[in-house]
Amino acid sequence: MTPLSRFALAVDRTNLWIGRTVAWLALIMVLVQFAVVVxxxxxxxxxIWAQESIVYMHGLIFMVGAGFTLLTEGHVRVDVFYRTASPRFKAMVDLFGALAFLIPFCALIAWVSYPYVANSWRVFEGSKETSGIQAVFLLKTVILVFAGLVVLQAxxxxxxxxxxxxxxxxxxxxxxxxxxDDGEDDR
Structure with missing residues (x-):
């Protein structure tokens, strides 16, 4: 197995574990929401802290789970040609798409959001509500985590x-x- 193969497998395993772990937040979020309503x-x-925790969990599910979703091809894809294409063509599309669009987009997100996150950390930004979760700076950090996990998966x-x-x-x-997932052999 080549070093490149080992790298890809390590990233895939990491995002798979993160995705499966974060998925449990969906159940917890539903239970907390039920408790809040009752x-x-x-x-x-x-x-207020319970209501805010729902927002935190929702953000974590989508932002931290994005690399997992990319790994499992769960994102929306316009696959008019891709679905029936050969594995070689799919590889070229994936290569070009990741290098030309996905990685630069995530780099832009990280670059633009870094000052926003850093300012939040500088003051340890918390909830505007007294009894809210005083960790908004951690929630905002998830933006950078999102960009990092998606770049790794890319x-x-x-x-x-x-x-x-x-x-x-x-x-x-x-x-x-x-x-x-095409059921075809790569050769």
Whole structure:
């Protein structure tokens, strides 16, 4: 196995673990939301920190889970041609798309959001509500985590596409044996 293959597998395993872990927040979020509604409308009790925790969990699910979603090809893709294309063409599209669009977009997000996050850390920004979660700076940091995880997954895509174009098969961590869901052999 080449170093590039090992890199791709390590990134894929990391995003797979992160995605599966973060997915549990969906269940926790539903339970907290249920508790908030019951406490508010049946018992007349409200907890701002509980309501804010729902926003935090929602943000974590989408932002931290984005690399996992990219790994499992869960993002929306206009695949009029891609779906029926050969594995080689798919590799070229993935390579070009990641290098020309995805990585620069994530770099732009990181570059533009860094001052925003840094300012939040500088003052340890908290909730505007007294009894809210005093960790808005941590929530804003998730923007940079999002960019980092998606760039890592994009680099894994680039590595896999390059190896596929070179005729090397890299095992997948998502269940298929060649990294494709097309059911075709790469040769």
């Amino acid at each position: 406490l508010r409308y049946i018992f007349g009790l409200g907890f 680099l894994s895509m680039v590595a896999r596409a390059g190896l596929r174009l070179a005729g090397v098969t890299v095992p997948s961590v998502t269940g298929d044996d060649d990294g494709n």
